[in-house]
Amino acid sequence: xxxxxxxxxxxxxxxxxxxxxxxxxxxxxxxxxxxxxxxxxxxxxxxxxxxxxxxxxxxxxxxxxxxxxxxxxxxxxxxxxxxxxxxxxxxxxxxxxxxxxxxxxxxxxxxxxxxxxxxxxxxxxxxxxxxxxxxxxxxxxxxxxxxxxxxxxxxxxxxxxxxxxxxxxxxxxxxxxxxxxxxxxxxxxxxxxxxxxxxxxxxxxxxxxxxxxxxxxxxxxxxxxxxxxxxxxxxxxxxxxxxxxxxxxxxxxxxxxxxxxxxxxxxxxxxxxxxxxxxxxxxxxxxxxxxxxxxxxxxxxxxxxxxxxxxxxxxxxxxxxxxxxxxxxxxxxxxxxxxxxxxxxxxxxxxxxxxxxxxxxxxxxxxxxxxxxxxxxxxxxxxxxxxxxxxxxxxxxxxxxxxxxxx
Amino acid sequence: xxxxxxxxxxxxxxxxxxxxxxxxxxxxxxxxxxxxxxxxxxxxxxxxxxxxxxxxxxxxxxxxxxxxxxxxxxxxxxxxxxxxxxxxxxxxxxxxxxxxxxxxxxxxxxxxxxxxxxxxxxxxxxxxxxxxxxxxxxxxxxxxxxxxxxxxxxxxxxxxxxxxxxxxxxxxxxxxxxxxxxxxxxxxxxxxxxxxxxxxxxxxxxxxxxxxxxxxxxxxxxxxxxxxxxxxxxxxxxxxxxxxxxxxxxxxxxxxxxxxxxxxxxxxxxxxxxxxxxxxxxxxxxxxxxxxxxxxxxxxxxxxxxxxxxxxxxxxxxxxxxxxxxxxxxxxxxxxxxxxxxxxxxxxxxxxxxxxxxxxxxxxxxxxxxxxxxxxxxxxxxxxxxxxxxxxxxxxxxxxxxxxxxx
Numbered sequence: 001x002x003x004x005x006x007x008x009x010x011x012x013x014x015x016x017x018x019x020x021x022x023x024x025x026x027x028x029x030x031x032x033x034x035x036x037x038x039x040x041x042x043x044x045x046x047x048x049x050x051x052x053x054x055x056x057x058x059x060x061x062x063x064x065x066x067x068x069x070x071x072x073x074x075x076x077x078x079x080x081x082x083x084x085x086x087x088x089x090x091x092x093x094x095x096x097x098x099x100x101x102x103x104x105x106x107x108x109x110x111x112x113x114x115x116x117x118x119x120x121x122x123x124x125x126x127x128x129x130x131x132x133x134x135x136x137x138x139x140x141x142x143x144x145x146x147x148x149x150x151x152x153x154x155x156x157x158x159x160x161x162x163x164x165x166x167x168x169x170x171x172x173x174x175x176x177x178x179x180x181x182x183x184x185x186x187x188x189x190x191x192x193x194x195x196x197x198x199x200x201x202x203x204x205x206x207x208x209x210x211x212x213x214x215x216x217x218x219x220x221x222x223x224x225x226x227x228x229x230x231x232x233x234x235x236x237x238x239x240x241x242x243x244x245x246x247x248x249x250x251x252x253x254x255x256x257x258x259x260x261x262x263x264x265x266x267x268x269x270x271x272x273x274x275x276x277x278x279x280x281x282x283x284x285x286x287x288x289x290x291x292x293x294x295x296x297x298x299x300x301x302x303x304x305x306x307x308x309x310x311x312x313x314x315x316x317x318x319x320x321x322x323x324x325x326x327x328x329x330x331x332x333x334x335x336x337x338x339x340x341x342x343x344x345x346x347x348x349x350x351x352x353x354x355x356x357x358x359x360x361x362x363x364x365x366x367x368x369x370x371x372x373x374x375x376x377x378x379x380x381x382x383x384x385x386x387x388x389x390x391x392x393x394x395x396x397x398x399x400x401x402x403x404x405x406x407x
Numbered sequence: 408x409x410x411x412x413x414x415x416x417x418x419x420x421x422x423x424x425x426x427x428x429x430x431x432x433x434x435x436x437x438x439x440x441x442x443x444x445x446x447x448x449x450x451x452x453x454x455x456x457x458x459x460x461x462x463x464x465x466x467x468x469x470x471x472x473x474x475x476x477x478x479x480x481x482x483x484x485x486x487x488x489x490x491x492x493x494x495x496x497x498x499x500x501x502x503x504x505x506x507x508x509x510x511x512x513x514x515x516x517x518x519x520x521x522x523x524x525x526x527x528x529x530x531x532x533x534x535x536x537x538x539x540x541x542x543x544x545x546x547x548x549x550x551x552x553x554x555x556x557x558x559x560x561x562x563x564x565x566x567x568x569x570x571x572x573x574x575x576x577x578x579x580x581x582x583x584x585x586x587x588x589x590x591x592x593x594x595x596x597x598x599x600x601x602x603x604x605x606x607x608x609x610x611x612x613x614x615x616x617x618x619x620x621x622x623x624x625x626x627x628x629x630x631x632x633x634x635x636x637x638x639x640x641x642x643x644x645x646x647x648x649x650x651x652x653x654x655x656x657x658x659x660x661x662x663x664x665x666x667x668x669x670x671x672x673x674x675x676x677x678x679x680x681x682x683x684x685x686x687x688x689x690x691x692x693x694x695x696x697x698x699x700x701x702x703x704x705x706x707x708x709x710x711x712x713x714x715x716x717x718x719x720x721x722x723x724x725x726x727x728x729x730x731x732x733x734x735x736x737x738x739x740x741x742x743x744x745x746x747x748x749x750x751x752x753x754x755x756x757x758x759x760x761x762x763x764x765x766x767x768x769x770x771x772x773x774x775x776x777x778x779x780x781x782x783x784x785x786x787x788x789x790x791x792x793x794x795x796x797x798x799x800x801x802x803x804x805x806x807x808x809x810x811x812x813x814x
Contacts, residue, residue: 051736052732052735052736053734053735053736053737053739053742053744054731054732054734054735054736054744054747054760055735081728083728083731083732084727084728084731084732084757084760084761084762085761085762086745086759086760086761086762087761088761089761118728119726119727119728119729119731119732120726120727120728120731120762307714307800307804307808308808311804311805311808311809312808312809314805314809315808315809317809319526319527320491320526320527321488321490321491321525321526321527322526324461324490324491324526324527325459325461325490325491325526327460327461328459328460328461328462329458329459329460329461330460332460335460337460337461338493340461350491352493353461353491353493354491354492354493354494354495354496355491355492355493355527393714393805394805395802395805395806397714397718397805398718398721398800398801398802398804398805399802401714401715401718401719401722402718402719402721402722402724
């Protein structure tokens with residue numbers, strides 16, 4: 001069902017990163033697997049996490065561990081989110097970190113844990129512990145594609161991308177994998193993303209690159225407006241390329257590295273929307289002519305979150321009245337609706353707040369009959385703009401979310 | 408499909424109010440009817456309207472007319488919202504007001520127009536004009552039930568309620584009708600409500616009663632989180648009962664009248680949710696233990712708007728993890744999740760932020776198998792509380808909204 005997503009592209013190894021994935025048994029009918037991502041000594045790492053107050057135990061611990069030590073391992077499990085499990089959840093996640101630390105010979109604080117799946121079920125600690133040596137035995141620089149599959153939950157297709165760029169004559173690789181599907185909205189999503197590069201960037205610079213990239217990618221997508229308890233995005237720079245360390249955030253090298261990471265993150269973020277639960281359409285919502293970027297984003301999200309807009313897209317119905325209504329309730333002060341224009345791709349649908357004279361239903365239907373559609377709203381009161389990617393709302397969204405967790 | 412809604416109860420006439428409804432022809436396949444509600448001279452009226460910036464032409468005009476004159480007529484049409492039609496929309500609505508004013512022998516400013524239906528189609532002015540004399544010919548104090556049907560769009564059942572209360576030995580009648588179905592959320596909804604009483608209340612007092620009642624009824628419901636361009640709620644006091652004029656807002660008479668109006672509005676608001684598009688469950692969300700009513704409402708709406716929570720309810724799945732996740736993303740500062748408890752009816756599901764020791768899946772399923780469910784969240788940090796009514800999200804919501812407007 002994923003819109004315009006083909007099979008996983010070739011994922012290039014990143015010197016200094018190895019991955020191993022292994023299934024584990026659990027009572028659920030869903031995918032259950034762990035992935036161990038090993039990071040060579042000397043790398044820099046940065047991460048951003050969900051802002052949900054009910055964040056999951058692994059998020060709390062990953063955050064704490066990242067403050068204490070440079071991570072050597074990520075331990076990711078699918079099938080169980082270990083969220084809403086109170087104190088026991090924290091203890092369970094720590095047990096799995098300890099198990100990995102013992103096998104790998106590192107300290108517990110050097111392990112970052114990540115979980116995705118059902119909320120409120122105890123983490124199957126024993127099964128995960130059993131799977132850890134199997135995953136370690138499989139560690140390989142070529143493990144990206146298998147890991148992209150192992151971290152999936154309701155995703156229908158694995159998501160990944162590699163990009164090689166030349167900086168000062170040195171090839172730099174950026175490879176990333178992600179999982180998403182439901183509970184996707186800004187402030188991160190039920191989304192896990194792991195991106196690594198062999199560039200040499202210090203931690204401060206890396207944190208800035210991650211912020212920049214996430215703000216333009218994962219924080220610009222919406223499937224259902226829900227923010228998960230478990231979201232995380234990790235960026236690792238192993239420093240094993242021949243390019244000298246990037247120290248200055250003003251340098252061309254820094255910008256080249258930042259833009260490549262952003263490109264990979266944008267691809268991954270869009271892939272999450274394309275594979276949104278039940279998605280049949282990929283919708284780009286661009287809002288121009290605002291006073292501030294913030295107000296453009298506010299309008300874009302009001303449109304992206306409207307169930308009426310999303311069901312109209314599902315029906316390929318150019319029901320622009322619903323777009324207008326969503327825009328109108330976005331809460332902009334002093335909006336002069338008579339200056340608002342709305343376009344579906346290049347077709348002007350609304351001008352000066354009313355139906356465009358040149359618009360015909362047939363033109364609107366032609367645009368909406370495509371798998372990929374762009375909605376552009378011009379607020380007519382400034383020069384700022386913002387963009388958000390979303391998908392439609394179909395029967396399948398309801399089916400998937402009414403059936404998920406039915407064992 | 409409406410949850411726990413039986414057929415329309417007996418609607419009592421309100422002295423001084425007459426209603427007449429007549430169908431009109433239009434190209435749509437939907438219900439098209441007008442209703443004329445006539446108000447005897449000497450009545451007080453108050454109204455609240457949508458806060459959507461893209462409010463419909465009739466909303467603009469009704470607001471303006473209400474400032475100019477005491478209304479003598481409401482002119483309501485279903486089938487067409489006359490929203491998003493720019494200047495032409497305003498002209499068209501004025502034409503229909505003029506047509507009614509001519510037939511009825513009043514000034515144009517004494518007519519309040521209301522429209523509900525499809526956005527962005529021109530108002531069928533000629534057909535409405537033709538129907539006006541037919542509706543006027545049918546004006547009757549007993550016209551409430553027919554009007555409740557005539558104002559419906561995707562509603563499956565007409566909504567109305569009467570309540571007679573004794574104040575100082577005088578019977579006071581409050582009768583109201585409403586329509587809703589989709590695009591329902593706070594700040595009013597795609598909702599029209601007309602409530603009248605034969606009590607004698609001045610305009611100031613009436614405005615306060617309306618604010619009070621709406622805040623506790625129509626502003627406490629959510630079907631899909633969308634705010635319509637056309638919402639309006641009108642309250643009329645004809646003053647034709649024997650009870651002397653209620654002048655003081657401190658008097659027992661005022662409070663009795665206010666509470667009766669609130670009771671009628673609450674019934675109508677809940678009826679809108681019970682008949683929400685595709686609704687199979689009526690869900691009460693009560694949030695207690697907050698620092699302020701505002702933050703309780705914020706949490707209640709975060710839960711009510713979560714598609715994941717709503718699809719779980721549809722599946723009768725006690726997926727409390729989704730409730731926890733929605734609560735966590737409500738944006739409360741400094742929320743200590745370890746103090747949060749969640750109940751499904753009387754079953755404690757979450758205590759101290761984790762699954763309650765006494766909770767079993769069977770207990771949760773038993774609650775969720777009912778048509779009416781209460782979710783209660785205790786934030787454990789104060790004494791404020793708030794309540795919101797919502798419904799589940801079903802296949803039918805998607806079907807109705809993917810098919811609506813398909814001619």
